[in-house]
Amino acid sequence: MIFHAAFVLSLILSSTAVQLPFRYNEPETADSSSSSYQFKWPIRKVAIVGAGAGGLVTYREFTRQGFQVRVFERDSVPGGNWHYTEEVPIDAPIPNLDPSIADFRPSLPPEGAPWPYEQRLDGLEPKVVRDIKKEHRAPKPIFDRLNTTNPKQAQQFREYPWPDYAPISPTRNHVQRYIRSYASYLGINSNDDNPDISYNTRVERVDKRYTQDGEEAGWTLILRQVTQTGSNSCKIRWWTEDFDAVVVASGRYGAPNIPRIQGIQQWANIQPNLLIHSRQYRRPEAFANQSVLVIGGSVSGPEIAQDISVTASKVYLSVRASEGSILTESRKRYLSRLPQNVSIVQEIKSFHPLPDDGEGLRSGVIEFVDSTLLRGIDRIIFGTGYRYGFPFLPQFHSSSLRPNETIPTKSGKPQPLVTDGTHIRSLHLDIFYIEEPTIGFINGKCVNNGIDTFSFSEYTSSALAKVWAGHARIPSTRKMWDLHWKRLEDAGGSYGKSFLLLGDIRERERIRQLVGWLNQEAVEYGGHQLSAPAESRYEIARIWAISQFPAYFSNQNITGFTASEFLNGNQIAEAWSLSRDDW
Numbered sequence: 001m002i003f004h005a006a007f008v009l010s011l012i013l014s015s016t017a018v019q020l021p022f023r024y025n026e027p028e029t030a031d032s033s034s035s036s037y038q039f040k041w042p043i044r045k046v047a048i049v050g051a052g053a054g055g056l057v058t059y060r061e062f063t064r065q066g067f068q069v070r071v072f073e074r075d076s077v078p079g080g081n082w083h084y085t086e087e088v089p090i091d092a093p094i095p096n097l098d099p100s101i102a103d104f105r106p107s108l109p110p111e112g113a114p115w116p117y118e119q120r121l122d123g124l125e126p127k128v129v130r131d132i133k134k135e136h137r138a139p140k141p142i143f144d145r146l147n148t149t150n151p152k153q154a155q156q157f158r159e160y161p162w163p164d165y166a167p168i169s170p171t172r173n174h175v176q177r178y179i180r181s182y183a184s185y186l187g188i189n190s191n192d193d194n195p196d197i198s199y200n201t202r203v204e205r206v207d208k209r210y211t212q213d214g215e216e217a218g219w220t221l222i223l224r225q226v227t228q229t230g231s232n233s234c235k236i237r238w239w240t241e242d243f244d245a246v247v248v249a250s251g252r253y254g255a256p257n258i259p260r261i262q263g264i265q266q267w268a269n270i271q272p273n274l275l276i277h278s279r280q281y282r283r284p285e286a287f288a289n290q291s292v293l294v295i296g297g298s299v300s301g302p303e304i305a306q307d308i309s310v311t312a313s314k315v316y317l318s319v320r321a322s323e324g325s326i327l328t329e330s331r332k333r334y335l336s337r338l339p340q341n342v343s344i345v346q347e348i349k350s351f352h353p354l355p356d357d358g359e360g361l362r363s364g365v366i367e368f369v370d371s372t373l374l375r376g377i378d379r380i381i382f383g384t385g386y387r388y389g390f391p392f393l394p395q396f397h398s399s400s401l402r403p404n405e406t407i408p409t410k411s412g413k414p415q416p417l418v419t420d421g422t423h424i425r426s427l428h429l430d431i432f433y434i435e436e437p438t439i440g441f442i443n444g445k446c447v448n449n450g451i452d453t454f455s456f457s458e459y460t461s462s463a464l465a466k467v468w469a470g471h472a473r474i475p476s477t478r479k480m481w482d483l484h485w486k487r488l489e490d491a492g493g494s495y496g497k498s499f500l501l502l503g504d505i506r507e508r509e510r511i512r513q514l515v516g517w518l519n520q521e522a523v524e525y526g527g528h529q530l531s532a533p534a535e536s537r538y539e540i541a542r543i544w545a546i547s548q549f550p551a552y553f554s555n556q557n558i559t560g561f562t563a564s565e566f567l568n569g570n571q572i573a574e575a576w577s578l579s580r581d582d583w
């Protein structure tokens with residue numbers, strides 16, 4: 001214990017704040033001397049799509065900088081991804097739908113109907129009412145016993161730290177309550193009755209607005225609210241609202257990804273619920289005494305395989321080889337804590353035709369890429385991730401483009417945000433849509449495989465608010481494109497994971513660069529200074545990870561310590577958090 005205390009103290013003393021301001025070093029390009037981007041209209045009124053962690057912290061940033069803000073949330077409460085319910089999302093379509101409609105098809109009032117338009121639906125079966133609400137709000141993809149991927153300190157808003165008594169590894173329920181209490185702190189929880197936020201309201205479309213003279217003037221949102229009026233009735237209301245700019249904080253786990261595998265369609269059609277996506281998984285009891293194949297070796301796959309292994313008779317986990325992926329080490333961590341009764345199998349080559357014998361999937365044969373065969377499976381869970389899609393911005397999707405293809409500049413058409421759904425592109429600093437920087441993204445790109453989103457949202461929302469308030473400048477369109485093409489080139493010329501995911505060290509640098517740039521701009525154009533995350537934050541995340549994945553770290557060379565000293569890392573991390581909740 002003496003060793004632990006000394007170790008913790010040395011970390012506290014070494015956790016120096018990052019020196020500010022910090023210069024943002026832009027790579028030199030042909031267009032370096034050109035002026036900054038000139039917005040076509042002043043930005044005062046801002047819409048935020050979504051009230052998850054990202055939308056809430058964006059509301060905080062924009063209100064503090066004096067903007068007029070409206071938040072629209074399709075769900076009935078704040079919390080986004082963390083709003084756990086037993087109600088599960090609708091079945092993932094097989095095959096995948098076009099990314100522009102993969103989450104929902106925009107629902108609009110009848111053509112020519114006056115705005116606002118209201119529809120009252122009476123005499124419905126209670127299930128129909130439930131289904132209308134479910135499609136509208138979209139239940140979230142969290143399962144009951146989900147372990148968080150970070151210690152609490154790496155999942156918090158800096159002005160609103162977790163209480164001391166909260167465990168270092170919060171459950172999904174803790175995170176949900178934490179985010180919801182942050183919404184209360186901001187005065188925009190669903191029971192606050194604050195006109196700044198509209199719950200049960202889905203943004204159906206975001207369209208460019210023009211003046212009578214044909215000048216671009218901002219954005220018009222088409223909004224749809226569903227209200228249950230009785231056990232057999234509900235009311236649907238559509239209306240529009242105008243804004244100068246739009247922040248997209250709609251998350252990135254709406255559109256499930258089901259891989260194209262030969263024969264999958266027949267297997268999916270045999271009976272509902274035998275093939276599901278991880279977003280529909282809730283608890284292991286539903287898999288008792290069954291033989292289950294889970295597909296995907298990132299986080300959902302191994303975590304769900306582990307969770308069901310307590311009730312299932314047998315669990316197989318199909319992991320495909322992806323050499324040199326930036327996620328390889330993270331994947332090894334999750335695979336390292338799989339229980340013994342989970343067998344890792346290869347990537348699937350095909351599902352052989354199912355005999356029509358009423359046996360469900362049991363008599364079906366699955367062939368792997370090494371030609372080995374598996375039969376006797378009762379259920380299949382796809383932990384194969386998600387696709388990017390923003391159904392309310394269909395004009396910026398182009399699924400006919402191949403992943404690495406771009407629209408020829410001389411066509412005059414905007415470069416899309418989304419093509420096949422594997423990535424998001426055309427963003428400056430992963431935030432500003434280069435073609436029209438009055439659209440901004442919070443967590444548009446997942447950071448470090450989706451972790452660290454809380455602090456990343458704080459910085460991206462600050463960047464958007466500062467630029468739109470005139471307290472920071474972004475480069476000209478030409479220069480933003482130059483920087484974008486340069487980044488693409490650095491990523492090997494491909495918009496793949498290597499373009500989006502930078503890895504821990506480069507993500508950290510990127511946040512510092514963002515802070516440095518914004519602080520430098522504040523010196524010139526006014527506004528508050530930001531502080532970068534303290535180094536100690538990363539240190540505790542590292543210590544925490546060691547405590548969570550002991551088998552993985554026992555093979556690692558951990559500077560200065562032997563692995564066995566870390567095997568009770570939970571204690572170290574707990575001690576650390578008790579003494580350092582102020583950072």
Ligand SMILES: Cc1cc2nc3c(=O)[nH]c(=O)nc-3n(C[C@H](O)[C@H](O)[C@H](O)COP(=O)(O)OP(=O)(O)OC[C@H]3O[C@@H](n4cnc5c(N)ncnc54)[C@H](O)[C@@H]3O)c2cc1C
Binds near residue numbers: 049081148150154253
């Ligand atoms: C299974 C799973 C587990 C995860 N575990 C962790 C973890 O342990 N730790 C961690 O830090 N991160 C984790 N993540 C990442 C997680 O997404 C972030 O923690 C965080 O929820 C991101 O916040 P967000 O606000 O960007 O998006 P979200 O939380 O997804 O919120 C987006 C909000 O936008 C709303 N919305 C979407 N479309 C519309 C529309 N058209 N109109 C109105 N509202 C709309 C949604 O209803 C939702 O409330 C996990 C993700 C998944 C899928």
Ligand SMILES: NC(=O)c1ccc[n+]([C@@H]2O[C@H](COP(=O)([O-])OP(=O)(O)OC[C@H]3O[C@@H](n4cnc5c(N)ncnc54)[C@H](OP(=O)(O)O)[C@@H]3O)[C@@H](O)[C@H]2O)c1
Binds near residue numbers: 148297319383384385
């Ligand atoms: N807190 C938690 O416990 C928890 C639980 C679940 C998820 N999450 C978070 O949720 C987010 C999404 O994670 P995710 O695991 O659902 O998605 P993901 O990280 O996108 O991973 C999907 C995985 O499926 C694999 N895959 C795709 N097609 C396949 C095929 N045909 N055969 C075998 N494997 C295939 C992919 O392989 P390639 O890499 O080769 O493409 C990838 O490894 C992440 O941010 C994660 O951290 C957190």
